[in-house]
Amino acid sequence: MEQANVKYNFEYDRKLNICFIGAGGHSFRNIYPTFQYAPVDLAAICDKDADRAAAYARQFGARAVYTDYREMLEKEKPDAVFIVTSYTPEGRVQATDIALDALKAGVHVWMEKPTAASVEEVQQLMKASRDNNRYAMSGLKKVFFPAIAKAKQIISSPEFGTPSSIYVRYPQDIPAFAERSDLRKLKGFLDHLYHPASIIHYLMGKIGSIAYEREPFNGGTVTNMRFLNGAVGTLHMPAGVSGSSPLERLEVVGSGANVVVENGVKVTYYRKAARPAYGRSASYLVDDQAAPLHWEPEHSLGQLYNKNIFYLGYVPEVLHFCESILNGQPPQKGTLEESLEIAKLFEAYRYSPEGSPIVINGQ
C-alpha cells in the first residue's frame, strides 16, 4: 500500500471532478466502493440502461445520469472519467473506443482491463494520449496488491540479488489454435491474461521470447519465457482445477534468496541463509537473523487492509490514478506501455501455434 494512512473521501481538500461510464456488476462490487477512500467528486454516471445508471447514482451519490457518454463528457466537462464496460458482439473491448473518445475530448481516463484486444489498438490509445496531453491508466489491479508490491520491493533489494527466475500459476484455459481467429472465443483468455501478465512484467520486465505447450483435455498451458534481461520464467495456466482451490501462486528466485506469494495475500521471504550442515544438523531452524519472514492478514478486526477492495488492489490503483492526475504527473503503474506488453503476449498466443519459440521483443 502506497499510503500509510488512508483518508476518507470527505477528508480530502482537493478532489477530481469525475464521471463514470458503466453500471455493471464488477463496478458495483469493486470500483464505485473505492470512492469512499479516494479524492473524487462523482458528478455523473452513464449507462446505456437508464434505470441502472439512476440506481447507481442514488447508491453512490452522483448528481446526474446519462445514457450517452459523449453528451455526459460534453456537458459535465470532468477532469477524468472511469470506464468499466464490457465486450462488443465481435469480442472487442468496448472501453477501447470509449477511452479514445474521452482522450480526444480532453479527459483523463481510468479504464478497467482489458485495455484493448490488439497491439494496434493499444498504440492508438498511446497516440491519443500523447496528442491530447491526457493520461490513460488501466486497472492492472495485481500490481497494486500489497503482497505483489511487497514482492517487488523484496526482489529489488541488493540482498536478494538479481531476480533470475519466476514461476507464476494462474488458472486459465485457451481454446484450440484453430478457434483463435474468432476473437469472441478468446474473450475469457483476453479478460484474464492481463492478471498474470501484468505481474510478470512488473516483476521481471519485458519478455524477449516464449514457447508454450497446451494440453487438449481442458486447454491448460505451460509457457517458458526468456526475459530481455536474461532471466527466465514459467507461466503455468492450468485449466481444470477445483472450484474450491486458491488460484494463484508466485515465486521469484534471486541469488541465495527467494520470495513466495500464495493466494495473493501470504508472502514468505526466504532470506539468504546457509543450509544447515548436510547429514549432521539436528535442526532446520536457522538463526533468527536469517530466518524467513512471513506476512498474512488477520481477519478478526474491521480493518481496511482485510477488505478485498484493499488487498485486491482496487483502492490502491484508484488512489494512484487520482493522485497522479491531481499532481499533474503520469501514472507510473497500469500504464499503456504495460498494456502494450500484455497485448504483445496476447497476440503471441493468438497467432502462433504451440511448440516453437515466439519472439515478443527483439534484442
Ligand SMILES: NC(=O)c1ccc[n+]([C@@H]2O[C@H](COP(=O)([O-])OP(=O)(O)OC[C@H]3O[C@@H](n4cnc5c(N)ncnc54)[C@H](O)[C@@H]3O)[C@@H](O)[C@H]2O)c1
Ligand atoms: N479487475 C477485476 O478484478 C475485474 C473483475 C471483473 C470484471 N472486470 C472487468 O470489468 C469490466 C466489466 O465487467 P462487468 O462484469 O461489470 O460487465 P457488465 O456487463 O456487468 O457491465 C458493463 C456495463 O457497461 C455498460 N455499457 C457498455 N457500453 C456502454 C456505453 N457505450 N455507454 C454506457 N454504458 C455502457 C453496459 O450497459 C453494462 O451495464 C470488464 O472489462 C471486465 O474485464 C475486472
